[in-house]
Amino acid sequence: MNDVPDDRAKYLLGQPKDLSVNQKFRLILRLLRADFPANVPIKVRRLTSEAIKRKIFGWCSMVNSDGPKAKRYFLITINKSCSWSQQFDTILHEWAHALTWNEVEQGKDHSDLFARAYGKLYRVYIED
Secondary structure, eight states, rough: OOOTTTTTTHHHHSOOOOOOOHHHHHHHHHHHHHSSSSSSSSEEEEEEEEHHHHSOOOOOEEOOOOEEEEEOEEEEEETTTTTTHHHHHHEEEEEEHHGGGSSSSHHHHHHHHHHHHHHHHHHHHOOO
């Protein structure tokens, strides 16, 4: 994984307190894409209805689109009815899945490799 500036957590804490959840979400996505790019594009959406039905904070899936411009990408879905801190933690968790997707055994998505990736994201963006 990339070397990232040590002050990311302080940078996030230094943002204006009146940022909306949407603004905070766009900011963290911009930082994640710059600091931890994946080998396959990552798209992110925030939903309420589907996520609530599934009773989870979010999930990551691989999408293989059809057609003449077929593309492969990760789709991270976040339950936007959750608090900002839950959404923030969930985007880091799901981003770690996207980063390690091709390197873990199917069915072992919370492997040691995933734990290391998630731990690095957590340390960069949350610990100060």
